[in-house]
Amino acid sequence: MKTIIGLEIHCQLDTDTKLFCGCSTDYRSDPPNTHTCPICLGLPGSMPRLNIKAVKYALRVAKALNLKVNEYCEFSRKNYFYPDLPKGYQITQYDKPIAEWGHLMIEGDDGVERKIRITRIHIEEDPGRLVHKTGRDRAGYSLVDYNRSSIPLIEIVTEPDLRSPKEARRFLNKLRATLEYLQVFDGEKEGSIRVDANISMEGHNRVECKNISSYKGVEKALTFELTRQRNLIRRGVEITRETRHFMEARGITTSSRSKEEENDYRYFPEPDLEPLRIAGWVDEVSLPELPDARRERFIEQYGISLNHARTLTGDIRLANFYEAVAAVSDPVLSATWVADTLLGELNYRGMGITVVQPQILSEIITLLKEDRITDKSAVEVMRAILDGIVEGRDFESPSAFVERLGLVKESGSDLLAIVSGVATANPVAVADYHAGKKGALNFLMGQVMKETRGRADPKQINEKLRELLG
Amino acid sequence: MPVAVKDNISTSGIQTTCASRILEGYVPPFDAHVISLLKKEGAAIVGKTNMDEFGMGTSTEHSAYGPTLNPHDKERVPGGSSGGSAAAVASGMVPMALGSDTGGSIRCPASFCGIVGLKPTYGRVSRYGLIAYSNSLEQIGPMARTVREVSELMSVISSYDPHDSTSFDRPFEHEPVEDITGVRVGVPEEFFGEGVDHGVADSVSEALSVLESLGAKTVSCSLPGMQYALATYYVMCTSEASSNLSRFDGVRYGPKVDTKRQWHEEFRDERGGLFGREVQQRIMLGTFALSAGYYGKYYAKARAAKEQIKNDFLRLFKEVDIIAGPTMPTTAFRIGEKSDPLSMYKSDILTVPANLAGVPAISVPCGKSGRMPVGLQLMGRHFEDERVIDVAYAYEQEVAR
Amino acid sequence: MVLESDVKGISRLADIRIPEDEIAEFTKQFNEIIDYFDILDMVDAGIEEDTPLYNIFRDDEVEPSLDQEEAISNSGETEEGFIRAPRVM
Numbered sequence: 001m002k003t004i005i006g007l008e009i010h011c012q013l014d015t016d017t018k019l020f021c022g023c024s025t026d027y028r029s030d031p032p033n034t035h036t037c038p039i040c041l042g043l044p045g046s047m048p049r050l051n052i053k054a055v056k057y058a059l060r061v062a063k064a065l066n067l068k069v070n071e072y073c074e075f076s077r078k079n080y081f082y083p084d085l086p087k088g089y090q091i092t093q094y095d096k097p098i099a100e101w102g103h104l105m106i107e108g109d110d111g112v113e114r115k116i117r118i119t120r121i122h123i124e125e126d127p128g129r130l131v132h133k134t135g136r137d138r139a140g141y142s143l144v145d146y147n148r149s150s151i152p153l154i155e156i157v158t159e160p161d162l163r164s165p166k167e168a169r170r171f172l173n174k175l176r177a178t179l180e181y182l183q184v185f186d187g188e189k190e191g192s193i194r195v196d197a198n199i200s201m202e203g204h205n206r207v208e209c210k211n212i213s214s215y216k217g218v219e220k221a222l223t224f225e226l227t228r229q230r231n232l233i234r235r236g237v238e239i240t241r242e243t244r245h246f247m248e249a250r251g252i253t254t255s256s257r258s259k260e261e262e263n264d265y266r267y268f269p270e271p272d273l274e275p276l277r278i279a280g281w282v283d284e285v286s287l288p289e290l291p292d293a294r295r296e297r298f299i300e301q302y303g304i305s306l307n308h309a310r311t312l313t314g315d316i317r318l319a320n321f322y323e324a325v326a327a328v329s330d331p332v333l334s335a336t337w338v339a340d341t342l343l344g345e346l347n348y349r350g351m352g353i354t355v356v357q358p359q360i361l362s363e364i365i366t367l368l369k370e371d372r373i374t375d376k377s378a379v380e381v382m383r384a385i386l387d388g389i390v391e392g393r394d395f396e397s398p399s400a401f402v403e404r405l406g407l408v409k410e411s412g413s414d415l416l417a418i419v420s421g422v423a424t425a426n427p428v429a430v431a432d433y434h435a436g437k438k439g440a441l442n443f444l445m446g447q448v449m450k451e452t453r454g455r456a457d458p459k460q461i462n463e464k465l466r467e468l469l470g
Numbered sequence: 471m472p473v474a475v476k477d478n479i480s481t482s483g484i485q486t487t488c489a490s491r492i493l494e495g496y497v498p499p500f501d502a503h504v505i506s507l508l509k510k511e512g513a514a515i516v517g518k519t520n521m522d523e524f525g526m527g528t529s530t531e532h533s534a535y536g537p538t539l540n541p542h543d544k545e546r547v548p549g550g551s552s553g554g555s556a557a558a559v560a561s562g563m564v565p566m567a568l569g570s571d572t573g574g575s576i577r578c579p580a581s582f583c584g585i586v587g588l589k590p591t592y593g594r595v596s597r598y599g600l601i602a603y604s605n606s607l608e609q610i611g612p613m614a615r616t617v618r619e620v621s622e623l624m625s626v627i628s629s630y631d632p633h634d635s636t637s638f639d640r641p642f643e644h645e646p647v648e649d650i651t652g653v654r655v656g657v658p659e660e661f662f663g664e665g666v667d668h669g670v671a672d673s674v675s676e677a678l679s680v681l682e683s684l685g686a687k688t689v690s691c692s693l694p695g696m697q698y699a700l701a702t703y704y705v706m707c708t709s710e711a712s713s714n715l716s717r718f719d720g721v722r723y724g725p726k727v728d729t730k731r732q733w734h735e736e737f738r739d740e741r742g743g744l745f746g747r748e749v750q751q752r753i754m755l756g757t758f759a760l761s762a763g764y765y766g767k768y769y770a771k772a773r774a775a776k777e778q779i780k781n782d783f784l785r786l787f788k789e790v791d792i793i794a795g796p797t798m799p800t801t802a803f804r805i806g807e808k809s810d811p812l813s814m815y816k817s818d819i820l821t822v823p824a825n826l827a828g829v830p831a832i833s834v835p836c837g838k839s840g841r842m843p844v845g846l847q848l849m850g851r852h853f854e855d856e857r858v859i860d861v862a863y864a865y866e867q868e869v870a871r
Numbered sequence: 872m873v874l875e876s877d878v879k880g881i882s883r884l885a886d887i888r889i890p891e892d893e894i895a896e897f898t899k900q901f902n903e904i905i906d907y908f909d910i911l912d913m914v915d916a917g918i919e920e921d922t923p924l925y926n927i928f929r930d931d932e933v934e935p936s937l938d939q940e941e942a943i944s945n946s947g948e949t950e951e952g953f954i955r956a957p958r959v960m
Contacts (some may be wrong), residue, residue, distance in 0.1 A: 023933075045498065052931065079712075081737060088716025140958055141958050144955075266713070272635060274926070275925050700907075701908045721955075722946050732957060732960045733958060737886045745887065761884065777920050812903050815904070
C-alpha cells in the first residue's frame with residue numbers, strides 16, 4: 001500500500017526586525033512583551049509596514065527551490081479569533097503568493113535522487129505565544145507574550161510526493177540545510193520551524209497532523225500515523241478525514257476536535273498594504289553555493305566518497321568545519337574522522353559542531369599521520385576534549401593531552417620488548433599458535449594491546465608477533 | 471490654534487474610545503501622525519469629539535455616550551459620523567476640528583451644521599493612528615467655519631507618512647485663489663434624482679448659478695455607477711469593518727474580560743454586550759459578505775464596482791474639472807426619525823461616490839432650506855484638492871459679499 | 872434569503888452573541904439590506920484594478936520597542952509581564 005505524504009513547513013526568516021514593524025527579532029532570552037510596539041500588538045489605529053529584507057529572503061528561497069516568482073503578489077487577511085492573534089486576523093498571502101511551482105531534490109529510500117515538487121511559498125506573520133501554567137499552579141487562563149507576534153515566516157507547501165516518514169525527514173533536513181546555506185534561516189533557534197504533515201494510504205482518506213516542531217518529530221509523528229492507519233485499514237475500518245495533534249513527549253497523535261476545519265477564514269486582500277511587483281528582482285538574486293553543488297565539489301576537490309560528501313554538506317556549519325580542517329589536513333582522513341567519528345561523538349553528547357574548533361581535529365589528524373598515536377588513542381583524545389568542553393574545563397590541545405597521558409604510540413624496540421614479554425607469559429597460547437589454532441594470535445594480540453593500553457598499532461603488533469614467533 | 475479631534479484619532483495619553491463601550495478607558499501609547507503634525511505646528515488639542523460608534527452612522531445618534539445635537543436646532547441631528555466635530559465648530563466652541571470621512575462622515579455633518587468640511591484625496595493624509603473602520607475608503611480631514619481655515623488645517627495635516635503604506639507624498643500647501651474663470655463644472659443628473667429634497671435642490675441650483683456668474687461653465691453629465699454605488703459602499707465598508715473590529719477582545723485594552731471563562735464564550739458575550747446595535751449589524755453583514763460561498767457575490771463584485779465608479783469619474787474628468795451637486799439629499803432630520811437602518815444608509819447616496827473613487831470632495835454651506843443649512847458638494851480630480859478648495863472659496867467669498 | 876439559523880451561524884463566526892429574543896428582528900433587517908445588495912449582480916467582476924502604489928517597503932532596521940510597562944498598560948490582568956487571557960478549551 002503506497003504511502004502519500006505532503007508537508008506544510010513554516011520557517012522563521014532570520015531578519016533583524018519583524019515582518020511589519022521595527023521591533024527586534026532577538027527576543028528569545030528577554031522577558032515577555034519587551035519586543036512589542038503598537039503594530040505587533042495590534043493596537044487600534046496601527047498599520048503594518050513591510051520589511052524589505054523578508055521579501056528579499058523569500059526571493060532567494062524561491063530561486064533556490066526553482067519556483068516561479070509571480071508577476072504580481074499581494075497580502076491577504078486570514079480572519080479567526082485566538083488569544084495569540086492580536087488583530088483577530090493574520091496577515092498572510094492567500095491566492096496571490098510570492099512564488100509557485102518548484103522542487104527540491106532528495107535521496108529516495110532506494111538511494112536514487114528524487115524530485116519533490118513544491119506547490120508554493122508565501123510570506124506571513126507569526127502570532128504571539130501562549131504559555132500555560134502546569135502542575136500545582138495550573139490555571140484556567142492563558143498567559144500571552146507578544147514578543148513573537150509578527151516575526152516573519154515563510155510557508156513552504158509540498159505536493160504529496162513523499163513516500164515514507166524517513167523521506168519526509170530527509171526532505172526537511174535538506175530544506176533546512178538549503179535555507180541555512182541561503183543564510184535566511186537559523187535552524188538552531190528554538191521554535192524556528194513548525195511542520196504540518198498530511199498523510200494517507202493510497203485510496204483512503206487523508207489525515208492532517210499539526211504541532212510538529214522538530215525534525216525527529218516529523219518522522220515520529222508520521223511513523224505513528226502510518227502504523228495507526230495501516231492497522232485500521234487491516235481491520236476494515238475507514239480512516240476518518242480529520243486533523244490530529246502531535247504530542248511530542250508521547251510520540252503519538254490524537255484526534256484534535258479542532259475548530260480549524262470548520263473555520264471560515266474569510267480571506268480578503270489586506271487594504272493597508274500595497275501589492276508587490278517583484279518578478280524582475282529574481283535576476284539580481286545571486287545564490288551562494290547550495291548543498292548539492294557543494295557536495296559535488298567536495299567529491300571532486302577532496303576526493304571523498306559520495307556518502308561522506310552527503311553527510312558533510314548536510315549542515316552548513318559542518319561543511320564549513322570540514323573545509324577548515326581539510327585545508328590543513330589530509331582531506332580523506334579528515335572526512336572519515338569528521339563524518340564517521342566526530343559527528344557520532346557530538347550527537348552522543350548532544351553537542352553542536354560550532355563548539356568545536358577545527359584545529360582540534362587538524363591536530364589529531366596530524367598526530368595520526370605522523371604515526372604518533374593509534375586510531376584508538378585518537379578516539380580517546382577526541383572524547384576527552386569534548387567532555388572537557390561539556391564540563392567547561394580549561395582547554396587542552398590534543399598534543400598536550402597525548403603528552404600528559406603518555407599516549408604516544410609504542411613502536412620499534414619498545415614494542416618488541418612488550419611482545420616478547422607477553423609471549424613469555426603465555427606459553428600455552430604460543431603453543432596453540434604453533435599448533436595452528438586460530439584464536440591464539442588474536443589472544444596474544446589482545447594481551448599486547450592491554451599491555452600497551454591501546455598505544456600500539458594493531459598492524460605493528462601483528463607484525464612483531466609473527467616476527468618473534470615465526 | 472485650538473483644534474478639536476474626533477475620538478477615533480489616537481492621542482497619546484488621552485483616552486480614545488471611538489464612542490464605544492468596548493474602548494472605554496483605552497489610552498493609546500502613541501499619537502496618530504496627524505496629531506504629531508498638529509503638535510509640531512503648536513496646535514492645542516482642546517478635546518475629543520463625539521461620533522457615531524466606530525464611524526458607523528450618518529447622525530451621531532449611535533454613540534455609546536449619547537447623541538450630539540445640531541446647534542441650529544437641538545431636536546435635529548448634527549449629521550455623522552463626525553457630528554461632534556461639526557457641532558463644536560458650528561457652535562463656536564472651537565474654530566477648527568479634525569473629522570474622518572469613510573462614506574461622507576465629514577461632509578454630511580458639515581452640510582447639516584452649515585460649516586465647511588473637506589475629504590482629501592485618498593492617501594493624501596496619513597491614516598496612521600486613525601482607528602480603522604474601512605481602510606480603503608477613509609481619510610482624516612479638516613472641518614472649520616471658512617474655506618480658508620479648512621485650507622490652513624489641511625496644509626498642516628497632509629504630508630507623507632512612512633507609517634502608512636497607502637499614503638502618497640503629495641503635501642498640500644495652498645493659498646486659496648478666487649478666480650475660477652473657465653472652470654468646467656459637471657452636474658450629474660443622478661445627483662438631482664428622486665429622494666433629493668426640493669428645497670435642497672433649489673439651494674444647490676442657486677449656488678451653481680453663482681458659480682456661473684463667476685466665470686465657471688456648468689454642464690449636465692451622468693454617473694451611471696450611481697445605481698450600485700451605495701450597495702458597493704456598504705459591502706466594502708462592512709466587510710473591512712468586520713475584520714478591523716475583530717481585535718476588540720478585552721485582553722489588551724478595553725473593559726476587563728473574565729479570564730476564568732472559556733475564550734469563545736467570554737469573547738462573544740463581551741462583544742455582544744459592549745458593541746452597539748448598529749456596529750453589531752455591520753460586523754455581521756461584513757462577516758456574511760466575506761464568508762465562503764458569498765465572497766464572489768458580494769465582496770468581489772463590490773471591488774469591481776468600486777473600480778468602475780473610479781473609471782466613471784476619470785472619464786467625466788476628461789470633460790470637466792469639478793463635479794458638483796448637493797452634499798446630502800435632505801437637511802438635518804430629527805433625532806430618532808431614521809430608525810430603519812436601510813433608510814439611514816440611503817442618506818449617504820451622494821457622498822459615497824467620492825470615497826469609492828478616492829477623489830477629493832468638499833462641502834461648503836449654500837443657504838438654507840426650512841431654516842436648516844444646505845451643503846454644496848464639490849469634487850475634483852485625484853490630487854486636485856487645491857482646485858476644489860479654490861472653487862469653494864470663490865463661491866464662499868462671492869456669497870459673503 | 873437569510874434564515875434565523877444562518878444569522879446564528881454568522882454570529883458564531885463573528886463571535887458576537889445576539890440575544891435569542893432579538894434574532895427575529897435582526898434577521899428581518901439583515902434580509903432587507905442583503906436584498907438591497909443584489910444590485911451588485913449587474914456588475915462585471917472581471918475588471919482589472921489599477922494599482923498606482925506598489926513595492927512599498929521599510930528597511931530591516933531596528934526601532935525602539937515599547938517598554939513592557941507601556942505594552943501591557945491597557946490590559947486588565949497581567950502576570951509577571953504576561954497578559955492574561957481566557958483560555959481556549
